[in-house]
Amino acid sequence: MLYGADYNPDQWPEEVWDDDVARMREAGVTTVSLGIFAWSRLQPGPDEWDFGWLDRVIDLLHAGGIGVNLATATASPPPWVTVRHPDVLAADENGAPYWHGSRQHHSPSSPTYRRLAAELVRRIAERYAHHPAVVMWHVDNELGCHLPVEYGDSARDAFRAWLRERYGTVAALDAAWGADFWSQRYGSFDEVFPPRKAPYSRNPAQVLDYRRFMSDTWLSLFRMQADIIRAAGATQPISTNMMGPFPHADYASWAPHIDVITDDCYPDPSSPTRVRDIAFQRDLVRSLKRGTPWLLMEQATDAVNWRPTNPSKRDGQLAAETAQAIGRGADGVFFFQWRQSRAGSEKFHSAMLPHAGTRTRTWESVVELGSALAALPELPAPSDSPVALVFDWENWWAVEGADHPGTVDYLGVVRAWYGALHRRGVMVDVVRPEDVDGRYRLAIAPFLYLMRDPGVAALRAFAAEGGVLAAGPFTDVVDESDRFRDGGFLTQLGPILGVAFEDFRPLLPPTLGDAAARAGAASVAAASPAEEAAVAFGSAEFAGTFFAEALFADDAAVLATFASGPSAGRPAITRRAHGSGSAWYLATQPDERGLDLVVARLLAESGAESVLGIAPPPGVELAQRGDLVTIINHGEGEARIPELGLALGPQEHAYVRQDGAA
CATH class of the missing domain: 2.60.40 (Immunoglobulin-like)
Structure with missing residues (x-):
């Protein structure tokens, strides 16, 4: 087990460095992430470089038996960069620049930023690629965290290049975007702009492609730096810290390019769904590279600083959350940060070594945890789970778009299904539809509004070859360009489900929150009470939410019907047998009671069992x-x-x- 934290010695006088290493050894620290925000110390000016302090720190850590996860320091360009090169600055949807004074204020598409960042990374990699202390490389930091989408001129130019690569011709672009609507046909790629501020609804296909473009842009920044590190002769693993179900980056498409998955996780101690949400995040990142351990790169020893109120963790909670990560595949546990900052925005954020020193609950917990981790035997690799829960970033972007029949909280829905499985002690892989295969007994695909052809083929094959598939509602509605397919809805899965679609019949959702804001419906979210449709499921009854779709059960058994609501008397849950497998469709999203009832039936039918x-x-x-x-x-x-x-x-x-x- 790796154990450690972000270490920022550049924020402290050199006199404390020896004490840092001594205390790290006392706490059982094996590895630290070093230099994440050190660009201004490494390059104080355009032609100035200072690596002496970093040399001393790395040598000191190595002498103390502590490995280094060395960062590329590119996450926050220093003020001299943006003063001399204002084209580095990112812009909002009005075209107004973000200024330095915080972090992540740069455009990842800026050629100037990329040139300066590449030179910084090259010098770091060539200097330390073969240093025996360096055990891993940390590219940038939480790519896109605070500024995931930007609309400046550099992004404009890069977006046009991305579209040329994706579509080849303007005619193909116009077809994919449905550009005949509202006279949006383009004469050349140079007429295309990012989806900046507009008087009304923007083209949903353009917005979807821009989200793909931004995710790809952040990935390309990672790959640029990783290529430079490899060119310098480095052989250590290269990673970048992810953020679980971060809505702006398609981590499933990133994973093949990253040597080891690392994740940052900061659950709210006061959240009633905290345990479920952390477990979901652990399983999501574990599933990005199935069968391979991952690293918890950041968590808090106690309170954070960035919520309106920042409660402390309860006694034992830190050890419990760490055990949760280990049980779900982590081979390393790290914190932000080693020594609590004395200045800046995060000075109230907890750390391994707090300002109050070693006579603290936090320090005692840190030392105790280090000792417990050191005593663990070698751990087995993560194993496959019996259940696949389908979660797809591109679908997330599309299903929560504007101008839909209803507003969908996609992450909330997926987590609700996960919670029903988690309560029963069932292990779950969280995967894209195209990754569903014969290793699973049960696959659940809620609200899979956007379906790509490989995902369609995988889900069809899964049900036809003996798996139990559960889908719906608001599933199989559009193709990858957010366009309706010929023939209406459920055209891809309808035949295997045995149902045909008539109407969505949306219900006012139980929660809207962030999903509504992303869809431009925040004012509605605050005022709308929930609406439900009762579902009769055998001798039981539960509430359906979000939709009460009108279906025809052409070639499927009806397992439940709507007892009230806009589709009263119509099928609510159907099942079509396929040899030893089956395909279920839910025309509504069950409430918690309903999920427990449905999941119990699905597990029994599929043979997917709980742990032990x-x-x-x-x-x-x-x-x-x-x-x-x-x-x-x-x-x-x-x-x-x-x-x-x-x-x-x-x-x-x-x-x-x-x-x-x-």
Whole structure:
């Protein structure tokens, strides 16, 4: 297990560096991420370079037996860069520039920024590629985190080049974007601009392509720096820290280009869905490279600084969250940061070594955790899960677009399905539709509005070849260009589902929040009460939300019907048999009770089992990697697992082997 933190010695006098290393050894630190925001120290001016301080720090860490995850320092250009080169600055949708004074104020498309960043990376890589302390490379930092989309002239030029590469001709672009609508036909690529401020709705296909372009742009910045590092002779793994279900970057398309997945995770300690949401994020990043361990690159030892109120973690919560990461595939646990800052925006953010020193709960927890991690045996690689939960970034961008029948909280819906599986102790891979294959028994694809051809083929094959597929609602509506296909809706999956579509019949959603804001409907979100449609499912009843679609069950059995709402008396859940497999369609999104009922049926039919076949008591989480099972009690009282003879106190955890041995 790797254990450590971001280390920012450039923010401290050299007199404390020796003490830092001594304290790191006391805490059990094995590795630190170094130099993430050090550009202004490494290059104080256009023709000035200072690596002496970094040489001393790296040598000092190496002498102390601490490895270095060396950063490229490109995440925040210093003021001299933007003063001399204003074309580096990013712009908002009005074309107004963002200024320096914070971080990530640069345009990733700017040729000047890329030239300066490339020179910085080249000098760092050539100097340290063969240093024995360097065990890994940290490219940039949280790419796109604070400024994921920008609309300046550099982005304009790069977007045009991206479109030429994607479409080849303007005619192909016009066809994909439906440019005949509102007289938007283009005569050349030079007439295309980013989707800047407009008087009314912007072309949804253009907006979708721009989100693809921005995700690809951030990835290309990573690849540029990784190529420079490799050209310098470096052989260590190269990564960049992701942010779980970050809505602006298609991490599934990034993963093949990254040696090891690393993730930053800062759950809200006061959130009632905190445990579920963290577990979902762990499984999402683990699934980006199935079968391969990942690293938790940032978490907080205690409180953060950037929420309106920043509560502390409860006693034992840090160890429980760390165990959750290990159980779901992490081979390293890091924090932001090593020593708490004394100035700047993040000075109230907790750290491994707090301002209050070593007579603190935080320091005791850090040392105890380091000792516990050092005592762990070699861990098995993550194993495949029996259930695939389909989550697709391009669909996320499209399904939450404007001008739809209703507003969809895609991430919230996916997490709700995940929660029903998580409560039952079932391991889940979170994957794109094209990654669903025979290793799974059950695949769930909620709100898969946009479907690419490879995903269609994979889901069809999965159901036809013996898997249990559950889809819907608002699924199979548009192609990859956000265009309706000939023949209406459910044209790709309808035959295998055995249903035909008549109408969406939207309901006022239970929550809108961020999804509504992204779709331009924030004012509606604040004022609209939820609307539900009752669903009769055998002898039980639950509430359907978001949609109550009108369907024809042409070649499928009706398992549930709408008992009220706009589609009363019509099918709500259908099932079509396919040999040993089946394909289910849900014309509505079940509430929590409904999800529990539906998931129970799907698991029973597919044969997908919980970890160790145990039904965990409330508040207890089960996770499995290889033959290692992690059991965590996130509850407030003692939890007993009689199948294993275990009793865990609040926030306690245990590791057992699959045969039940401790």
